[in-house]
Amino acid sequence: MNFAHLVWNEWMKVLRKRRLHVVLAILVVLMVVFSYAELQTAHVLARQIGTSDWHARLQQQLANATNRLHNPFLSDAEKAAIQANISIGQYELAHNINPYAPGAPGFMRTFMDQGMSLLVPLLVTVLAADMVSSEVSGGTVKLLLTRGVSRTRVLASKLAALGLLVALLFLAIAVSAYGVAGLFFGYSGFGLPVIIGFHSLPNGTVDVSHVQLIPQWEYLWMSYGCGFFASLSVACLAFMVSTLVRSTASSMGIMMAALVAGALLTTLANRWTAAKYLPVVNLRLSNYLNGSPPPLEGMTFLFSVTVLAVSALAAVAVSFAVFARRDFLG
Amino acid sequence: MAEQPVLRVEGLRKRVRGRWLVDGVTFDVCPGEVFGFLGPNGAGKTTTIRMLVGLVKPTAGRVVIDGMDLAQQPLAALRQVGCIVENPDLYPYLTGYENLLLFAQMQGPQAVARIDTVARWLHLSERLHDKVGTYSLGMRQRLGIAQALLGAPKLLILDEPSNGLDPPGIRDLRHFLRQLASQGMAVLVSSHLLAEVELLCDRVAFIRDGRVVRSGTVQALLQETAGEVEWQVDPLATARSVLARFACGEVLPGRPGALLCPMAADAVPAAVAALAAAGCQVRAVAPRRLTLEDVFLATTGGGGSL
Numbered sequence: 001m002n003f004a005h006l007v008w009n010e011w012m013k014v015l016r017k018r019r020l021h022v023v024l025a026i027l028v029v030l031m032v033v034f035s036y037a038e039l040q041t042a043h044v045l046a047r048q049i050g051t052s053d054w055h056a057r058l059q060q061q062l063a064n065a066t067n068r069l070h071n072p073f074l075s076d077a078e079k080a081a082i083q084a085n086i087s088i089g090q091y092e093l094a095h096n097i098n099p100y101a102p103g104a105p106g107f108m109r110t111f112m113d114q115g116m117s118l119l120v121p122l123l124v125t126v127l128a129a130d131m132v133s134s135e136v137s138g139g140t141v142k143l144l145l146t147r148g149v150s151r152t153r154v155l156a157s158k159l160a161a162l163g164l165l166v167a168l169l170f171l172a173i174a175v176s177a178y179g180v181a182g183l184f185f186g187y188s189g190f191g192l193p194v195i196i197g198f199h200s201l202p203n204g205t206v207d208v209s210h211v212q213l214i215p216q217w218e219y220l221w222m223s224y225g226c227g228f229f230a231s232l233s234v235a236c237l238a239f240m241v242s243t244l245v246r247s248t249a250s251s252m253g254i255m256m257a258a259l260v261a262g263a264l265l266t267t268l269a270n271r272w273t274a275a276k277y278l279p280v281v282n283l284r285l286s287n288y289l290n291g292s293p294p295p296l297e298g299m300t301f302l303f304s305v306t307v308l309a310v311s312a313l314a315a316v317a318v319s320f321a322v323f324a325r326r327d328f329l330g
Numbered sequence: 331m332a333e334q335p336v337l338r339v340e341g342l343r344k345r346v347r348g349r350w351l352v353d354g355v356t357f358d359v360c361p362g363e364v365f366g367f368l369g370p371n372g373a374g375k376t377t378t379i380r381m382l383v384g385l386v387k388p389t390a391g392r393v394v395i396d397g398m399d400l401a402q403q404p405l406a407a408l409r410q411v412g413c414i415v416e417n418p419d420l421y422p423y424l425t426g427y428e429n430l431l432l433f434a435q436m437q438g439p440q441a442v443a444r445i446d447t448v449a450r451w452l453h454l455s456e457r458l459h460d461k462v463g464t465y466s467l468g469m470r471q472r473l474g475i476a477q478a479l480l481g482a483p484k485l486l487i488l489d490e491p492s493n494g495l496d497p498p499g500i501r502d503l504r505h506f507l508r509q510l511a512s513q514g515m516a517v518l519v520s521s522h523l524l525a526e527v528e529l530l531c532d533r534v535a536f537i538r539d540g541r542v543v544r545s546g547t548v549q550a551l552l553q554e555t556a557g558e559v560e561w562q563v564d565p566l567a568t569a570r571s572v573l574a575r576f577a578c579g580e581v582l583p584g585r586p587g588a589l590l591c592p593m594a595a596d597a598v599p600a601a602v603a604a605l606a607a608a609g610c611q612v613r614a615v616a617p618r619r620l621t622l623e624d625v626f627l628a629t630t631g632g633g634g635s636l
Contacts, residue, residue, distance in 0.1 A: 005435045005436070006435075006436065008435070009432045009435060009436070012424070012428065012432070013421060013423075013424070013432075016421075016423050016424055016428075017423055018423065138419055138421070138422075139416065139417055139419025140419050140420065140421060141385075142380075142383075142385060142413075142415040142416070142419065143419070143420070143433060143477065144436075145384065145385060146383040146384060146385065146408055146411065146413055146415075147408070147433055147436040147437055147481075148405045148406070148408040148409035148436070148437060148481075149405070149436050150404075150405060327346075327385070327386045327387060328380065328385040328386060329346065329377065329380065329385075329386055330376065330380065330415075330416060
């Protein structure tokens with residue numbers, strides 16, 4: 001009974017559960033809906049502006065953003081966000097980079113940048129929330145823990161399988177986004193330039209000293225990597241909740257409430273800066289790449305990575321400590 | 331008992347939130363015997379079994395399996411045990427074979443090699459590649475037993491194994507378990523169905539409110555327990571006063587020409603002799619067949635049913 005066998009066992013269970021199949025089906029449906037919506041948006045905009053020329057569209061957006069800057073109700077941070085967008089737009093105009101260039105790779109990029117705020121962590125939660133609780137509620141934990149394999153190894157094999165599962169989810173996101181969006185926008189565009197390195201400062205100005213152009217495929221690697229890292233952290237938290245509670249429904253409920261609360265905190269309560277220590281507001285790591293200001297003041301890439309790593313490790317430690325001592329009284 | 335017991339349970343106790351679920355359970359199970367662990371639902375059978383397989387930590391007491399203390403060498407001790415705790419819970423979304431493979435892999439290659447043999451023993455081969463979700467409860471019970479046998483255990487623990495089996499299934503299971511015992515395996519069976527256990531077990535322990543209230547071989551328990559004996563005897567009045575000396579209750583008139591006397595089976599020869607000495611003519615003595623249920627009721631003073 002070496003460890004690889006245990007992980008293989010867990011992997012087999014995960015693959016055969018209906019849960020995974022449902023999540024994959026949801027992904028494909030979402031890709032179709034979002035692709036169609038994006039296509040429609042482009043059509044409507046083209047009709048309103050009177051031309052499908054991207055220069056015109058970008059200029060319209062820039063004018064719009066500049067107007068919003070004069071809104072007296074904006075905080076400095078919000079002004080910085082708008083300022084950053086304007087700078088990026090101007091840079092794109094100056095260097096003749098079409099930010100709306102259609103193509104499946106561009107869609108993949110938007111999906112991950114936006115999806116990490118809620119959608120992707122929710123899917124991760126759906127997959128992770130029943131890793132342990134399903135064994136308890138299904139009664140199979142009684143067999144799993146009486147086969148002469150230590151509880152620590154059993155739990156470790158589950159954690160390893162969960163890591164693989166998150167990787168599978170990201171592969172599925174990439175493949176389904178590329179495959180489905182390609183039907184709408186074509187499959188080319190990995191080589192298109194993407195600007196990174198804008199750094200918006202809390203006082204509302206934008207630091208352009210680190211701006212650089214990279215090909216889109218490189219950006220995709222970075223943003224999917226960031227998403228994967230943040231998702232692993234979410235998975236560890238969900239895994240902990242799953243070892244603490246008995247039923248999958250409650251473990252999923254707790255995690256979803258936490259994720260939605262995190263998403264709300266960043267938009268509604270952005271003056272409560274202590275919230276930056278919560279892992280759920282640190283999930284959008286790729287924002288640090290594309291120049292959006294941090295959701296709360298004082299957050300940097302390194303800060304967010306640290307918060308996510310520390311909370312994941314703490315969650316794993318709690319899971320193992322609780323699981324090793326727990327009485328399974330039925 | 332000359333043999334070294336495979337399972338030794340000493341003074342096992344478990345306290346949960348101020349309540350003693352198990353409060354002093356002691357018994358041994360030897361190789362080659364089927365041991366019945368009996369009691370009403372809620373008496374502490376399942377909690378005890380969960381402690382035997384390491385799912386619950388005892389508050390006090392010791393479990394020794396094949397000479398290994400469960401608290402000190404839990405993994406080595408558990409490798410000698412196959413078990414079903416409560417229901418035969420398996421993964422419904424996997425096939426029977428995949429379920430067996432999963433648990434066999436946790437126990438090593440020799441367990442994997444036994445899958446086909448064990449499946450054949452339990453008549454599972456035909457539907458082994460169907461999903462367990464489509465199995466009947468009886469089939470799941472058999473699959474659970476197959477799973478428990480994969481590791482060629484020295485001790486087999488089955489919690490309420492006859493749940494969900496039809497009468498022929500119960501009979502097959504009984505033969506099967508007796509056969510395992512005859513090959514030297516120690517089998518611990520818990521049940522609340524006494525009639526069925528009586529045919530299966532060599533020894534039993536009764537548990538009630540977390541304590542073992544009585545234990546012994548099935549035969550001895552039946553012998554020791556007073557049952558009713560019907561005496562067809564003349565004259566009735568004399569016989570009644572003679573029998574009263576041997577009775578452990580009131581001697582009552584039975585059918586015409588007969589008396590019903592509650593007494594131990596052991597006491598019958600002495601009573602016959604006494605009646606003869608008193609000049610009574612004994613035409614027939616018919617002990618009513620005792621069951622373990624009578625033993626249990628006598629032990630617990632008739633309080634509470636099973």
